[in-house]
Amino acid sequence: MLALTAETARRSRAYRAFKLDRAGRVASAELVAAEDDSHARRQVRAMVQHGTIELWERTRFLGRFEPAPKGRN
Known part of the structure; x- marks a missing residue:
């Protein structure tokens, strides 16, 4: 789990990843701190x-992200 500090919060946006x-x-659910959507x-x-x-x-x-099918690298 991500701990948001004051510095992280200033330069990042908080996203949520739902498993x-x-x-x-x-x-x-997990918080994801990132600078932008791509990150x-x-x-x-x-x-x-x-x-x-x-x-x-x-x-x-x-977006919705799924694991790669088995047998693919």
């Missing part, structure tokens, strides 16, 4: 391993 279960329901997307892509993650900034949907 979904197999039924598509939110299983957990947030890169961070979430790095987090995706075993399940789907949706990235949001407040009420703005930024």
Whole structure:
């Protein structure tokens, strides 16, 4: 989990990464501090391993990220 300090908050925006279960329901959420949307997307892509993650900034949907199919590098 990310701890936002005053300095991080000044130069970053807070995004939320929602990890979904197999039924598509939110299983957990994590704060993602990023300078912009592209930076947030890169961070979430790095987090995706075993399940789907949706990235949001407040009420703005930024994308759904899924792990690569097995057998692909």
